[in-house]
Amino acid sequence: MHATNALAEADRIMTVCNSCRYCEGLCAVFPAMEMRRTFPDGDLDYLANLCHGCGACYYDCQFSPPHEFNVDAPRTLAEVRAQSYARYAWPAAFSSLFARNGCAISIAAAIGILLFLAGFGLLESDSFLTAHTGAGAFYALMPHAAMVFVFGLAFLYALASLGAGLAKFWRASGGVGRTFATLRFLLQAARDAGRLRYLDGGGAGCVNENERPGDRRALFHHFTFYGFLLCFAATCVATLYHYVLGREAPYAWYSLPVLLGTAGGLGLLIGPAGLFAAKLHRDPALREPESRSMDLAFIAMLFLTGASGLALLLFRATAAMGPLLAIHLGIVLALFLTMPYGKFVHGIYRFAALVHYARERVQSKETALS
Numbered sequence: 001m002h003a004t005n006a007l008a009e010a011d012r013i014m015t016v017c018n019s020c021r022y023c024e025g026l027c028a029v030f031p032a033m034e035m036r037r038t039f040p041d042g043d044l045d046y047l048a049n050l051c052h053g054c055g056a057c058y059y060d061c062q063f064s065p066p067h068e069f070n071v072d073a074p075r076t077l078a079e080v081r082a083q084s085y086a087r088y089a090w091p092a093a094f095s096s097l098f099a100r101n102g103c104a105i106s107i108a109a110a111i112g113i114l115l116f117l118a119g120f121g122l123l124e125s126d127s128f129l130t131a132h133t134g135a136g137a138f139y140a141l142m143p144h145a146a147m148v149f150v151f152g153l154a155f156l157y158a159l160a161s162l163g164a165g166l167a168k169f170w171r172a173s174g175g176v177g178r179t180f181a182t183l184r185f186l187l188q189a190a191r192d193a194g195r196l197r198y199l200d201g202g203g204a205g206c207v208n209e210n211e212r213p214g215d216r217r218a219l220f221h222h223f224t225f226y227g228f229l230l231c232f233a234a235t236c237v238a239t240l241y242h243y244v245l246g247r248e249a250p251y252a253w254y255s256l257p258v259l260l261g262t263a264g265g266l267g268l269l270i271g272p273a274g275l276f277a278a279k280l281h282r283d284p285a286l287r288e289p290e291s292r293s294m295d296l297a298f299i300a301m302l303f304l305t306g307a308s309g310l311a312l313l314l315f316r317a318t319a320a321m322g323p324l325l326a327i328h329l330g331i332v333l334a335l336f337l338t339m340p341y342g343k344f345v346h347g348i349y350r351f352a353a354l355v356h357y358a359r360e361r362v363q364s365k366e367t368a369l370s
């Protein structure tokens, strides 16, 4: 017995695939599947999160619809994957946010922006619509200590919630605790994740809207992923500037935090825009309609984070700085708080699945040699 119909369908498909094995060179899912004879729910969650949704196995499959076997691995694994995000959410009471994700994220962003606009407008009415320049200009509207407190708390909450969800996923999918402390598995997973190794459909590329494979989805995913990392790096470097060098923001355009933030912001414009276009054209046979609003809401939040950050950089010396700072901070706060209950978790669970797979692959080679 499985917990949901999607898990039961994934079990059926994996059982068919395990007899066929035609797709074993396409990605990590099929070799991991071949290491199993049965598919309990936790293993199916692991396989679903290992799947990158490249679509290759759907187009290559002789049993895909309209064949009576009705094998649609990408769509079924996408459904199981989306359900796994809610199943392992922490606290569990918030798991329903995944089902109403677009709505929840829009409300969080709107409240965040309104709170900062109202806070700046009411508490700093004299300086809200005034141009500020020079070191410490942002802190005329919100003291640095208050920013650190609010965003530090939100960040720590996101970390704790994501960590608790990851621990539940890891236990359920049969992960061994010490695997995460083994450098070779972590490095292998980081290499595979960093170049999206399993989005390449076995070398030909990802298929999205038709049978012609390509690299566009991978490219836009790279822009998004590395854009996010560069923005995070910019924040870390700015923190060092503040506390170690005693230099207050805003920094010159040629300073390291601004260069990193600008590159990251551009990545967050180009990547999400490209992923949005790819989603609109995706073959319905590969789509899991239930999670569409979650996917689009996450893409929109990343795009708005990049756009509001770059707008703040461009107009920070003008009277628009106050409203732009409020909008940017409101969006970033909403992003942090909703991270554990939206598409962001796919990066965490997929990385964990890749670590697990790195270990399984080594173990299976060692068993074959012994």
Ligand code: SF4
Binding pocket: 016, 017, 018, 020, 021, 022, 023, 024, 057, 058, 060, 061, 062, 063, 064, 071, 073
């Ligand atoms: S997806 Fe189809 S072709 Fe590929 S292993 Fe499964 S049954 Fe075989």
Ligand code: SF4
Binding pocket: 026, 027, 028, 029, 030, 050, 051, 052, 053, 054, 055, 056, 057, 058, 073, 074, 077, 198, 199, 201
């Ligand atoms: S969609 Fe791509 S990554 Fe997912 S199982 Fe099929 S071939 Fe593997």
